[in-house]
Amino acid sequence: MSDRVIVYDTTLRDGMQGEGMSLSVEEKVRVARILDELGVPMIEAGFPTSNPKELELFELLRDAGLSADVCAFGMTRRRGVPAAEDEALRVLAESWTPVSTIVGKTWGLHLEKVVRVDREENLRMIGESVAFLVAAGKRLVYDAEHFFDGYRDDPGYAIECLRAAWDAGAENLTLCDTNGVSLPHEIAEAVHIVRRALPDAVFGIHTHNDAEVAVANTLAAVAEGCSLVQGTMNGYGERCGNANLVSIIPNLQLKMGYLCLPSLEGLTEASHLVADLLNLQPDTNQAYVGRNAFAHKGGMHVAGVNADPSTFEHIDPAEVGNAREVLVSELSGKGTVIAHAGGDLDDATAARVVERVKELEHRGFQFEAADGSFDLLIRKETGEYEPLFRLESWRVIAEKRADGRVETEATIKLWVDGRRYVRTAEGNGPVHALDRALREAIGERFPHLREIKLVNFKVRILDEFKATGATTRVLLDASDGSQTWGAIGVHENVIEASWDALVDSLEAGMLRSKVKT
Template sequence: MAERVLIYDTTLRDGMQREGLSLSVGEQLQVALHIAAFGVEYLEAGFPASNPKYGELFGLLEREDLGDTRLAAFGMTRRRGTTADADPAMRGLAESFAPVVTIVGKTWDLHIEKVTRVTREENLRMIEESVAFLVGRGKEVVYDAEHFFDAYAAHPGYALDCLRAAEAGGASWITPCDTNGATLPGRLGTVVREVRAALPGVRLGIHTHNDAECGVATSLAAVDEGARLVQGTVNGYGERCGNANLCSIIPALAFKMGYEVLDADRLAELTALSHFVAETANLQPDAWAPYVGRNAFAHKGGMHQQGMNADARTYEHIDPAAVGNERRVLVSELSGRGTILAKSRELGVDLEDDPERVPAILARLKELEHRGYHFEVADGSFELLLERETGVYEPLFTLESFRVITEKRADGRVETEATVKLFHDGERLVATAEGNGPVNALDAALRRALEPRVPELREIGLVNFKVRILDEAKGTGAATRVLLDSSDGHETWGAIGVSENVIEASWEALLDSLEHGVRRVARARATAAG
């Protein structure tokens, strides 16, 4: 039977130290509930006495059912010159409803001398007495040895004595911390092995940071050498370069190293958890993140895609579905015949019976990408391209003209007005609308003209707008690429336009986005209706 490795999540405490990251109490509660539902064994929710926000969060969590996840309160060893039972912070931890308390203590001479300003002997007493006090109050105690690997490099004997003090106090887990994130995997593994030999009865954890881009690797190295509790954060959020990323550690432990991690059926929820936490934090999910990123299983090169068509194992290290992700076939100037066929099948356009069309589509694709189009991020525009090249395209309307007027007034106000003239089902429609810019005004005018006839437009919203100059050397005469992302509230798709005129490029992307969206909404309705 596979050995189990326990997961300790510190997103709500250590993760919140990332620059620019701040969650309301309500948002923190939702993140906590999602992490607990994911099934981690330990959820650290911060230091309840450090500020009113954490105090309120603990009050809310006390009323929640976290299932089998054990909530941990975080704090430090007792202050110097006092006893644990006389330290208000220690008493607060003991009185917390959280069944687990994690306390951090000093290990490195640099900190003992410069920060706590106590003798080595007093530091050892602070560790043991703090742990013993909390254990005596019925708490499961996790002891975090701060800067352990720096301390071990400077004075290994005393660093081990600090761990022995926590052991003597009754700590359930003792966690050496690579607080500065500076230790490389080989060295860290060696130290953990030596710690295990010196303290054979101790249950070891590991807590690492990512300052040397090794947070995941060092955590896995520690597990290789016997650590069985891994601390980290969702998406690797944390101070400086971040903490060890649980979204990479968990699947590596399960699929690469053969350990039992969480419940097997929960692993398929990893991508959803990663994206939920990012979106709640108002951060863009990292599209290139291993395992959970949108591009983690995206295939662009023609040779790669040919291999994928033969056997997905040729260019995928795991099944994307195992972590709740999905395979994506990207269309670009690197694409080959197999790419076009695969993407057309994915989009529901049948080219199998007319293979002669494939070279023509491929040639058209490469011509457009040479001009600046970028279809791998514009799936909506690519589907419309396939329709046009296969002769099944039916335009949403026929354009007669559009006009955009932007006026800046003496009082500083800027107003933009757009007028569209078009034909729909043989009837000429004219509509004018104002907006906060040309694209917004055009979008509003189109909707005013078409929504009474095309109700699907009401379900489509623009969610992102990006402009890029393709040839900066040409200055204001350079070609412009506009990318639009739209959503129906369930799925998101991209559309693209390219022109020397930014408004024309925006119109092209806007039109593709709305046309594709109308088709998508109509298909979804038809499917729902049976």
């Protein structure tokens, strides 16, 4: 068995079939570059025949200078049409891409209900299509669609479909769990038997996540001898998604000893960049690359990690480009606080911080998502806190007009270094208006504020039974382009909660700029 597994990414084709997935041509090229920089050797770009957008994508990828092999995707010839006369196959043959991937039928149900051909004609469609593209100089990956459904229905015929593609010159036979319903033991058994039936063939695996086992199915297939894995970044794809390469790759490379990529240190960044391009929030709980993948909250866990990271971490986070997070909550002990402060905190101060955290979380605060506010809390307990300004007052006016327009205006009065500032600004809501007025008031004194942007805003009602009189928790995420931090505000008045979180986010950002400098 080879110790190398080829990673075949299909984010740009299969991943885009998920609900809400859409990228411009330029964004697809950016995804391809991200994958290429990560070291992915095979990138499936889609159907070069499907629409003008895809044709433009293939033209741009041709000149992109990628190291990866770009794969063009298509299907076996149409029923009753010779391969050389099938328009879609001719486009694949004439494409500049070195690899063609074609999908063919395996399951009798689809032969009867979808393509409506007999079993012998289907075998001819597979073999003739593969042979035509191989004769055109293409390396050929054959995707056996619904293979495991077909195998359960008729194992002999499913294997004959694979044999037709292999004998015609395919370099890889990829077994597809298209409906995503197979379980790991079923995948392992089928792959084992198929490899015995075709001992010279090279196999790949393509799974979907409808039973929440796409990653496990892929690992089971590799353990039985598949040497190519298809999947998507972050598991994007139709229905419940495709097999998640971001989990599969480190499992294979770090846990099972297979070589997949030259380095995994860019995996976290690549995962988050692709999510950002799709305008999606990165999954904080995603294995290996999520913000919480190496986050520790309980006091015992934090103490264990401080003594030896392997007590509660299965790998070094840096191996996949991630980092350890120490979450602060009412469950925290002094070790958590000291770890968050970088070790530079005495026991007495840490104990005071713990008690203060417990008091504030009883009131509705939640510091595990507000590391910026927690940094400020520690500085307040140590006497190192220096506010950016002294507030005199703020006022917000919201006006809805007869034409339906809503205008919001905020006025802030504050003092900085003995000087009084009064500023008024408009915004699309109270927080936006307050943010603009505050920045105008203190922006000249603190130019780093220009680099800090609010990137997320969440509001939660904590005691719904009080209706409009309930306490509100506001969480803000802010970023200066290189770091991101959270801030929190809790109050019965949602604007006051937002103001507190806004001020914390800016003060924490200024604190980070001093540390960075």
